[in-house]
Amino acid sequence: MKNVTIIGAGASGLMAAVCAARAGARVTVLEHREEAGIKLSLTGNGRCNYTNTDIGPAHYHCSDPAFAESVLRNFGYQDAVRFFENLGIRPVIRHYDFDEFGYVYPEGMNAAGFRDAIFREAERLGVAFCFGLSDDEVMRRAEAVIDEIGRKQERDSALILAAGSNAYPVTGSDSSIYPLIRKLGLDFHTFLPALCGLYSKDPLLKEWKGRRVRGEAVLLISEGQDPAREYRASGEIQFTEHSISGIPVMQLSRYAAIALKKGQRAFLTIRTDEQHTFEIYRTAGFDRAQVCSGGIDIAEIDPASMQIKKHPGIYVCGEMIDVDGECGGFNLHFAWASGHLAGLSAAHS
Numbered sequence: 001m002k003n004v005t006i007i008g009a010g011a012s013g014l015m016a017a018v019c020a021a022r023a024g025a026r027v028t029v030l031e032h033r034e035e036a037g038i039k040l041s042l043t044g045n046g047r048c049n050y051t052n053t054d055i056g057p058a059h060y061h062c063s064d065p066a067f068a069e070s071v072l073r074n075f076g077y078q079d080a081v082r083f084f085e086n087l088g089i090r091p092v093i094r095h096y097d098f099d100e101f102g103y104v105y106p107e108g109m110n111a112a113g114f115r116d117a118i119f120r121e122a123e124r125l126g127v128a129f130c131f132g133l134s135d136d137e138v139m140r141r142a143e144a145v146i147d148e149i150g151r152k153q154e155r156d157s158a159l160i161l162a163a164g165s166n167a168y169p170v171t172g173s174d175s176s177i178y179p180l181i182r183k184l185g186l187d188f189h190t191f192l193p194a195l196c197g198l199y200s201k202d203p204l205l206k207e208w209k210g211r212r213v214r215g216e217a218v219l220l221i222s223e224g225q226d227p228a229r230e231y232r233a234s235g236e237i238q239f240t241e242h243s244i245s246g247i248p249v250m251q252l253s254r255y256a257a258i259a260l261k262k263g264q265r266a267f268l269t270i271r272t273d274e275q276h277t278f279e280i281y282r283t284a285g286f287d288r289a290q291v292c293s294g295g296i297d298i299a300e301i302d303p304a305s306m307q308i309k310k311h312p313g314i315y316v317c318g319e320m321i322d323v324d325g326e327c328g329g330f331n332l333h334f335a336w337a338s339g340h341l342a343g344l345s346a347a348h349s
Contacts, residue, residue: 004346005145006160009036012318012339013162019343021125028128037115039171048111049329051080054101059330062323070303075337087117098235135176149313158346165292165319166191187297193289194254197245200278208239215272217248222265254293257283291331295322305345317342
């Protein structure tokens with residue numbers, strides 16, 4: 001029987017655990033928090049937008065769209081709906097006037113109940129969960145698995161990295177996996193906040209505090225002597241005394257984060273009846289970011305199996321990969337798709 005060890009009990013880790021166990025593997029999940037799926041239980045303001053009717057690479061930021069397409073082809077929207085229906089979760093599709101596609105939620109809009117359903121399935125399949133481990137203990141056990149994989153020609157062990165990004169650290173997402181990534185010699189792009197609000201020092205924000213308007217948000221990135229880059233999104237835009245948010249702004253925030261990290265300037269024009277341009281000086285922090293841009297470079301990963309190319313027997317899934325999606329259930333779906341593929345591949349390799 002194949003022994004599969006998974007680091008991380010978030011969305012992708014839970015999916016990988018269920019799929020590997022269903023494929024006949026003996027599965028152990030290592031988690032430094034005291035419970036599974038904390039972020040999952042809070043997602044979508046507690047309602048859990050777990051997939052979308054329009055799953056496809058166009059909704060993802062990825063240096064090679066073919067990578068995202070390959071992963072999503074193996075586990076699409078209908079696959080996600082069927083998978084969770086088999087766990088007793090009936091889908092409800094919501095359509096919003098700013099999008100043509102459908103946001104898929106569990107009936108009852110209960111993210112905690114959704115998390116519980118997949119966790120119960122993992123337990124039913126005999127998955128062993130080790131909660132409350134110190135970072136040192138996680139590293140020690142992961143390194144032991146890596147050593148075992150390296151020693152044996154006929155590999156009966158596999159390791160899946162599903163530790164997430166730095167987004168929403170109160171749920172357990174942090175940088176504790178970095179030493180292992182460095183030890184494996186993987187090309188890694190620094191995590192930056194994404195799907196979050198943007199901050200400006202423009203005094204007009206005090207006047208517009210509390211407003212909600214429908215309009216277009218246009219982000220302009222100034223690159224010195226190079227031509228400026230422009231990104232657009234439309235929908236409801238919200239203002240506080242210090243920041244601008246709402247789905248259109250959140251969709252653009254990753255570009256602002258990357259630009260500001262490089263020392264470039266970012267300007268956000270809000271096009272409504274009262275058009276105005278705000279200079280952006282920072283994004284919201286990781287504590288208010290739904291996801292992150294950055295992660296393990298996709299060139300390191302085989303999209304057909306999620307195996308790390310130069311480390312056979314080691315797999316990766318979820319937010320640890322340098323792929324981030326738009327608002328609308330796309331990031332959770334990528335967690336399901338990549339976790340599904342990693343779990344099956346690890347069990348069958």
